[in-house]
């Protein structure tokens with residue numbers, strides 16, 4: 001089969017990749033074939049008939065297979081007697097397509113007239129009005145009048161909650177099944193279905209809780225009418241009132257490209273506010289999808305009334321409002337006295353520019369650059385990560401993906417989706433985890449190990465020592481490209497360091513280290529952890545001791561005191577604490593000086609995602625008066641200490657980063673803003689095709705060139721993994737997408753889906769041994785204290801362990817013995 005096909009559409013000869021549908025081929029030639037049920041990211045079903053066209057196929061001599069020719073020498077074309085659906089017809093050599101004949105336009109009129117027989121036509125009050133495929137295509141191709149009586153229209157309920165986040169207007173649904181197919185085909189959460197027949201056909205959910213999926217918001221983007229709307233945007237604004245601002249999701253290391261739609265409104269006191277979050281196309285990162293966490297919890301924290309609005313300084317043991325001058329004076333005084341005994345603790349919540357300035361200040365003061373993270377290995381991912389020339393969408397037959405110690409959909413949903421797709425395309429997927437996760441559904445090999453033994457199993461894959469039948473070892477050794485994700489399941493700092501080394505070892509041993517398309521990916525807890533490593537920040541083996549040893553501490557974008565009582569106690573011992581924060585966190589309450597900072601929605605900057613792609617975000621709303629970005633706060637503090645730091649713009653800081661950090665040498669703000677054509681061609685001008693996701697006009701980012709491409713090899717002296725305690729019951733930290741973290745916990749929209757209190761998950765037998773039933777209140781005793789938790793049962797949890805979700809109020813840094821019993 002040839003790779004490309006030449007055909008003629010409306011007299012225009014085009015050459016396109018073989019296998020395309022006629023709809024997609026026409027788009028590449030700039031010819032519009034309207035669709036409703038077809039979506040370029042899903043298999044065609046030919047349900048709505050909106051795409052009917054005339055198709056002619058070249059005739060061949062049955063004996064020779066040669067084309068037959070007309071007298072004038074042109075190839076003889078056989079036209080079908082009926083119109084055909086362009087969404088199900090695949091292009092073929094010599095095909096001829098007509099999309100503008102009378103027959104076609106009559107068919108389009110008929111389809112639209114039929115759809116409108118039962119449509120409420122409430123466009124003036126419909127949320128989709130202005131960006132509705134049915135509205136737009138009716139205007140372009142529909143009949144001017146209807147032969148049907150308005151009074152005979154079917155009536156149906158207009159407010160049917162499909163779940164906590166999505167509302168269905170049954171009258172508006174045109175039964176295209178895009179939402180149902182998205183849920184089953186794309187994200188494998190088949191929780192929607194049609195029920196009833198004919199005119200009564202209706203979309204329904206059958207999961208408990210209803211519409212139980214991390215992906216539900218995407219159905220509102222691809223619904224071609226206003227039948228599906230999100231609870232937060234429903235009746236919120238008209239599309240033409242808003243302007244788009246390009247941004248990046250900050251809630252996990254994928255870095256999905258987003259668009260914030262913003263408008264100024266009276267209800268918000270005349271302020272510019274974000275009205276909704278939509279995906280922005282980046283086929284190398286998130287395609288046109290985002291998860292519900294990014295959509296419904298990505299920015300609400302920035303609008304919280306609890307935001308800090310002015311600096312605070314401690315006086316008489318109380319934090320009181322102060323001027324910037326006073327706060328800067330106090331901070332510089334305290335830091336000056338701590339030269340040589342200083343520690344800066346930052347997190348991957350900060351942008352590269354913030355981290356760079358803080359790193360330079362810390363170096364100038366002779367301090368320690370500490371990273372608030374429980375996963376190690378960022379130095380190795382910088383060497384052997386994916387970066388330039390890599391795209392998960394390229395993986396297929398001959399390639400192997402290993403996912404180890406990660407419940408990928410919970411930790412980084414878009415990576416889960418892209419790994420699933422790669423497996424469906426034919427890549428070999430190996431999932432190594434102590435319990436079943438959704439990723440395993442697509443795995444060719446599922447490897448089990450006891451919590452704490454994750455590095456061992458990876459080393460086994462590398463050195464043929466694992467008991468996985470040799471087939472998995474072979475799939476790794478012989479892979480054209482090898483990608484290894486290592487994540488957060490049961491992982492603490494020491495265990496992840498051993499695991500990261502084991503993964504690097506695997507890449508080196510199998511000859512994949514430094515090869516484009518191959519590499520290791522840390523499933524980091526925060527969006528810019530990779531950037532923080534690149535700017536020189538490192539997790540501390542004993543952060544409490546490091547805090548105690550410092551004479552002064554600057555904490556930026558982290559809340560160690562809120563996360564762990566031991567760190568809170570350590571901060572109490574530090575002589576002088578400066579905090580840069582959005583909120584008065586537990587850590588800020590302990591500070592001597594608190595600087596309020598801008599949220600990422602109010603400023604520009606860059607993040608580096610886990611695939612080593614640097615991506616730029618733009619200000620969506622104006623910066624509130626009196627607040628500064630983190631990089632500017634650091635620069636002001638530096639100025640008082642005689643340390644000159646760039647503060648004019650993040651672009652200027654990136655210039656310095658490029659000069660200082662070798663792997664960033666080619667990164668500029670101009671390059672970050674570059675775009676090129678992406679397929680499928682998603683455009684805002686023709687929403688009928690891809691939905692309301694935004695075309696990317698503000699930058700696809702720059703993939704870094706990992707240092708390991710230059711032939712460097714890592715030290716393969718793997719640090720020993722910590723011994724897992726041998727207690728009867730182990731507390732194992734795990735990550736859930738929905739937690740009560742500082743940012744997500746402030747999303748009112750997502751609130752009904754967030755856990756209401758601390759909970760633990762364990763096997764029913766394990767619970768029964770302790771007299772605990774599902775939903776029981778229990779007491780969990782761990783090193784940090786005893787905590788009240790709700791018990792949830794899950795047969796997939798291994799016996800002998802209690803899974804303790806992070807950011808839910810029970811601090812478990814790494815696997816440790818615990819006790820669980822009935823609450824008194």
Ligand code: SF4
Pocket residue numbers: 172173174175176177178179180203222223224225227228
């Ligand atoms: S709700 Fe929307 S996407 Fe789903 S079948 Fe109806 S029209 Fe199609």
Ligand code: SF4
Pocket residue numbers: 249250251252253254255256286290291292293294295412413414415
């Ligand atoms: S997958 Fe991650 S980056 Fe993407 S929208 Fe969800 S939380 Fe945000």
Ligand code: FES
Pocket residue numbers: 034035036037038045046047048049050051052085086087088
């Ligand atoms: S039948 Fe082709 S778009 Fe619906």
